[in-house]
Amino acid sequence: MNVTIVDYNSGNISSVINSFKEVAKDKVNIEVTSDLNKIKSSDKLVLPGQGSFKSCVDALNNINGLVDTLNEFAITNKKPLLGICVGLQMFADIGYEETDTKGLGWISGEVSKIDNQNGKYKLPHIGWNQINIIKESKIFKNIENNSHMYFVHSYEFIPKDKNVISATTDYSSNIVCSIEKENIFGTQFHPEKSDKIGLKIINNFINL
Amino acid sequence: MLKNRIIPCLDVKNGRVVKGINFVDLKDAGDPVEQAKIYSDGGADEICFLDITASNENRDTIYDVVEKTSKKCFVPLTVGGGVRSVEDINKLLNCGADKVSINTAAVQNSKVVVESSKKFGSQCIVVAIDAKKNGEKWEIFTHGGRNNTGIDALEFAEKMEDSGAGELLVTSMDRDGTQVGYDIDLMSKISFKVNIPVIASGGVGNLDHLVDGIKLGNASAVLAASIFHYGKYSVKEAKEYLNSKGIPVRI
Numbered sequence: 001m002n003v004t005i006v007d008y009n010s011g012n013i014s015s016v017i018n019s020f021k022e023v024a025k026d027k028v029n030i031e032v033t034s035d036l037n038k039i040k041s042s043d044k045l046v047l048p049g050q051g052s053f054k055s056c057v058d059a060l061n062n063i064n065g066l067v068d069t070l071n072e073f074a075i076t077n078k079k080p081l082l083g084i085c086v087g088l089q090m091f092a093d094i095g096y097e098e099t100d101t102k103g104l105g106w107i108s109g110e111v112s113k114i115d116n117q118n119g120k121y122k123l124p125h126i127g128w129n130q131i132n133i134i135k136e137s138k139i140f141k142n143i144e145n146n147s148h149m150y151f152v153h154s155y156e157f158i159p160k161d162k163n164v165i166s167a168t169t170d171y172s173s174n175i176v177c178s179i180e181k182e183n184i185f186g187t188q189f190h191p192e193k194s195d196k197i198g199l200k201i202i203n204n205f206i207n208l
Numbered sequence: 209m210l211k212n213r214i215i216p217c218l219d220v221k222n223g224r225v226v227k228g229i230n231f232v233d234l235k236d237a238g239d240p241v242e243q244a245k246i247y248s249d250g251g252a253d254e255i256c257f258l259d260i261t262a263s264n265e266n267r268d269t270i271y272d273v274v275e276k277t278s279k280k281c282f283v284p285l286t287v288g289g290g291v292r293s294v295e296d297i298n299k300l301l302n303c304g305a306d307k308v309s310i311n312t313a314a315v316q317n318s319k320v321v322v323e324s325s326k327k328f329g330s331q332c333i334v335v336a337i338d339a340k341k342n343g344e345k346w347e348i349f350t351h352g353g354r355n356n357t358g359i360d361a362l363e364f365a366e367k368m369e370d371s372g373a374g375e376l377l378v379t380s381m382d383r384d385g386t387q388v389g390y391d392i393d394l395m396s397k398i399s400f401k402v403n404i405p406v407i408a409s410g411g412v413g414n415l416d417h418l419v420d421g422i423k424l425g426n427a428s429a430v431l432a433a434s435i436f437h438y439g440k441y442s443v444k445e446a447k448e449y450l451n452s453k454g455i456p457v458r459i
Contacts, residue, residue, distance in 0.1 A: 011301075011327075011328050011329055011332075012301040012302070012305075012306070012328060012332060014278060014301065014302060014303065014304040015278060015282075015304060015306055018278050018279050018282075018304060019282055021279075022279070022282070050328065050329045050331065050332070051327075051328060051329035052329065055326075055329075116403065119403050122403055122404060122405045122428060123403060123404065124330065124331055124374050124375075124404070124405070125210065126331070126374065126375060126405050126428070127210050127211060127212075127213050127253065127405075127428065127429065128210070128211045128213065128253055128458040129209065129210045129211065130209065148211065148458045150283070150284060151210075152284075152331040152374070153331070154330075170209055171210055192282065193282060193283060193284050193306060194282070194283075195248070195282055195283050196282070198282060199282060
């Protein structure tokens with residue numbers, strides 16, 4: 001099996017690579033590439049994302065044919081894809097960071113700044129927070145409710161259809177931190193930085 | 209609920225762990241990769257490497273340490289010391305650092321913070337503020353605490369937030385290495401001044417100091433070196449103690 005981490009110059013992805021390789025050991029081949037043919041032939045995709053919504057969308061668009069390839073992979077062929085952090089946020093129709101930017105439009109909704117309640121809550125939301133699992137998700141197999149995950153973000157994904165939400169976390173409000181819609185998975189937190197429990201989520205995705 | 213973080217810091221020189229008392233009298237005490245692994249297995253919320261004499265010496269050894277550590281530790285790794293340019297930051301991130309802390313370069317040229325936070329995202333840019341009390345205010349020191357810039361620490365903190373820093377790592381130069389506790393006044397003043405998280409550093413000698421840093425200093429995270437490094441307390445003990453004092457921690 002091939003799991004491909006999409007390398008589209010979205011900032012620092014070494015931790016994502018290290019964690020997937022740690023979990024995969026020799027059983028699964030982990031590719032890191034922006035090569036469209038390799039992406040197409042892959043069994044599963046990981047879409048990381050750091051920096052702003054706009055910078056990530058711009059980076060995707062900068063690679064000719066990448067967005068079409070991703071659409072074909074996740075929407076037409078319905079193969080498993082995991083978005084992490086801004087990788088998840090880009091599933092939305094639109095993001096408001098820096099300026100209004102169109103997302104991939106896979107899951108209807110928007111990405112807006114977390115309400116800091118006039119400075120009561122510091123932003124970015126950095127650190128370990130508990131997840132409240134509200135829907136069974138394949139990537140949460142053997143993950144206990146209220147497990148701690150590592151977060152670092154200032155913007156949140158607000159999907160229109162609440163049925164896609166698999167977990168929330170409490171910071172200023174109930175922030176969407178995990179979604180599952182058919183073959184599309186996403187986490188706002190960083191499983192690659194969430195210690196053993198995070199590696200378990202990566203393992204669940206690899207073993208889907 | 210968001211938990212307060214405990215961050216053990218490892219001072220590294222030439223690829224080996226040391227801990228300076230007031231930044232001098234360095235003692236060699238171990239392999240940083242192994243140390244980091246012990247900390248992360250013990251429940252550390254993040255690991256911090258400070259390449260302590262990096263400003264003056266050949267610092268390529270740190271890249272190797274970061275690369276090896278990031279393959280073994282799956283909690284966030286912050287690396288600082290001698291970071292001069294956007295290219296230095298890029299190199300550390302590529303080796304597997306999750307955040308980079310910038311000290312002297314941020315004071316000399318805030319564009320480094322502006323440009324790097326734009327390029328890599330604020331989430332990986334930590335500005336390290338070394339401050340020392342002078343009368344009624346605190347002044348910024350650079351070059352590992354050797355140069356006094358006369359810059360007001362509170363004003364500088366606000367400027368760094370505006371420049372795109374994701375977090376501030378605030379070290380009291382008066383307290384560093386003394387084990388008498390954080391400069392609570394400095395921590396709380398900076399924390400109330402900015403809307404980004406503040407990591408308290410410098411002066412921890414016992415677990416009550418960690419409690420004070422969070423409760424009185426309003427820090428989001430507490431960083432300490434010696435108390436963990438010399439085995440006075442384990443990270444687990446520290447977390448259990450904070451928990452017993454009503455501070456939310458990841459256990």
